[in-house]
Amino acid sequence: MKRFISILSVFLTFLGCAPLPEQRPTTTSIPKLEYVVRVASLNLKNFTKRFDQKDIHTLASLLKSDSIDIVTIQNITRYPDLPARVDFIKEFSKVFDAQVIFGEMLNSSGKQLGNAIFSIYPILSHANISFDKIDRTSFDAALLTLLDIGITHITVISAQFPENIRQQQLMDCVHLVYDSTRYTHPYIITGNMFLQEHSLSPLAEIQHQYKKITGTLWYNRNAFTMKKPPRLITTPLGYILITELQYTGRFQGNDQR
Secondary structure, eight states: HHHHHHHHHHHHHHHHOOOOOOOOOOOOOOOOOOOOOEEHHHHHTTSSSOOOOHHHHHHHHHHHHTTTTTEEEEEEEETTOOTTTHHHHHHHHHHHHEEEEEEEEEEEEEEEEEEEEEESSOEEEEEEEEOTTTTTTTTEEEEEEEEEEESSSSEEEOOOOSSOOHHHHHHOOOEEEEEEETTTTTTTEEEEEOOOOOGGTTTOOOOOHHHHOOEEEETTTTEEEEEEEEEEEEEEEEEEEEEEEEOOOOOOOOOOO
16 A cells, blocks of 8 residues: 555656656737728719619619619609609618618709718718809719718719810819829719829729610729729619729828829
């Protein structure tokens, strides 16, 4: 028995003196966060029929299921005093749960014409910029919204620019929009801004073959990168342009002067 206790004591002493195994620090891989903004744009310039409630609900359901964050619409016709006429803004909002701003371009004999922006992000402010100072025969305008996307604020614009004007006049319209925002936030501009890309060096255009039908989408090249190629979806209301833009965090300003 004494011998067993002696052996056990030696064994325990050996364990107590044995060096502990080396503890290597464990490293946990932290995923890099990606801030992606999904934008859909629709220009109703060539839509001449009456709105159908079912078509609007189908469009809203499609964009909602596609996890679209921002929807911009140009040239929406509304008849606020005619309950029998389907109101695009009201019907779209029933399905696509988001904040909405409508910017009026024309109000005549009970008919409204304007642009709209739907956003799942908070809308901090908005403004409607008329282009009648550039083209006195035009009632076109741009709707500007400042959105809080969490990591930063961005300016999203839904615009109908005057058609059949000179490139310099179109540039004057663009600068009118820039001047109203003081160049302080990254831009996403949707509508019909048919300019040469070199004319807007901080901006890049989403390139696709149907832009004469769908309209254009421009974004700050120093603030966003295109995550995926643009997609076009055909609906009874027209072609929808869908783009995914990843925020880079490298925005340095929009000064065009």
